Ligand SMILES: NC(=O)C1=CN([C@@H]2O[C@H](COP(=O)(O)OP(=O)(O)OC[C@H]3O[C@@H](n4cnc5c(N)ncnc54)[C@H](O)[C@@H]3O)[C@@H](O)[C@H]2O)[C@@H](O)CC1
C-alpha cells in the first residue's frame with residue numbers, strides 16, 4: 080500500500096490481505112449476505128450483486144426481491160436463497176412485512192440495499208424500514224441512494240456501519256451539488272459527506288475515492304473504462320459484502336472492494352476487450368484475480 084498526501088492506495092501485493100479459506104470451514108463460517116435488490120424488469124441487478132458476493136467468498140447469499148423475480152433468479156443463480164415480497168404488502172400488510180424483514184435482518188451478517196429497486200412508491204417505505212432495522216453493516220447503492228436523496232430525513236437513520244457507494248450523479252442528488260464540482264474534488268466531497276453524516280462514503284468514478292468512518296482516505300486507480308457498463312456498480316456491492324464475510328472491517332472492505340473491482344474489470348477486459356465486458360464477467364473475474372494470492376488456490 081502506498082500513501083500520498085494522506086491518501087492510501089492499494090497495490091497488487093496487497094492482494095495478500097485476502098486470507099486463505101480456513102480448513103474445516105463450513106458455509107456458516109463465511110457470512111450470511113442479504114441482498115435487498117431488484118424490481119420487475121431489474122432482476123439482473125440483484126443477480127449481479129449476489130453473484131459477486133459468492134464469487135468473492137461469501138458462504139451464503141440470500142436475495143430479498145419482489146415475488147415476480149423468484150423463478151428468474153432461481154434459474155439464474157440457484158446457489159442463492161430467494162426470499163420474496165409482494166410490493167403492495169410493504170404498505171398494506173405492515174405487521175407481516177416488518178416481521179419478515181426483522182427476521183431476515185437478524186439472519187444477516189451484512190446487507191446490500193438498493194441495486195435495481197426502482198422508483199415505485201413502495202420503495203420509499205422499503206428503504207426506510209431497512210435503514211431503521213439495520214444493525215449489521217449496510218451497503219447502500221443505486222435506488223437506495225436515490226430514495227434517500229428524495230427524502231433527506233432518511234439520513235437521520237444513518238449509523239456508522241453504513242457504507243454508501245454513490246456514483247457522481249447519485250452524489251449530486253444526495254448533496255445538491257453540481258457534478259462538475261464533485262468531480263473537481265471528489266476526495267473533499269466524500270470526506271465532507273462522511274464528516275457530516277458519520278458513514279463511510281465510496282464516491283465512484285474513474286478514480287473512486289473512499290472516506291472511511293475510521294478517518295482513513297483511499298483512492299482507487301486499478302480500474303478501467305471496461306467498468307463503464309450497466310451493472311458494474313451492482314457487482315461492486317457484492318464484492319464489498321463478500322470481503323466483509325472474509326473478515327475485513329466494513330470500511331476496509333469498501334476500499335479494498337473498489338480496488339479488487341478494478342482489477343477484476345481489467346482481468347475481464349483481457350478476455351473480452353474493454354468494449355465487450357459484461358458486468359457478470361467482472362464478478363466472474365474476481366476469483367481469477369484472487370488466484371494470484373499464495374495459498375488461495377486450494
Ligand atoms: N440488469 C439490471 O437489472 C440493471 C439494473 N440497474 C439498476 O438500474 C437503476 C437505475 O440505474 P440508471 O443507470 O438508470 O440510473 P442512474 O441514476 O445510475 O444513471 C442515470 C444516468 O446518469 C448518468 N450517469 C451514470 N453514472 C454517471 C457518472 N458516474 N457520472 C455522470 N453521469 C453518470 C448516465 O448517463 C446514466 O444514464 C439502479 O437501481 C441500478 O442498480 C443498472 O445497474 C443496470 C443493470
Ligand SMILES: Nc1ncnc2c1ncn2[C@@H]1O[C@H](COP(=O)(O)OP(=O)(O)O)[C@@H](O)[C@H]1O
Nearest residue numbers: 283284285302303304306307309310311312313
Ligand atoms: N472509466 C472508468 N474507469 C474506471 N472505473 C470506472 C470507469 N467507469 C466506471 N467505473 C467504475 O465502475 C463502477 C460503475 O458503477 P455505477 O455507475 O454504479 O454502475 P451501474 O449503475 O451500472 O451498476 C464504479 O465502481 C466506477 O468506479
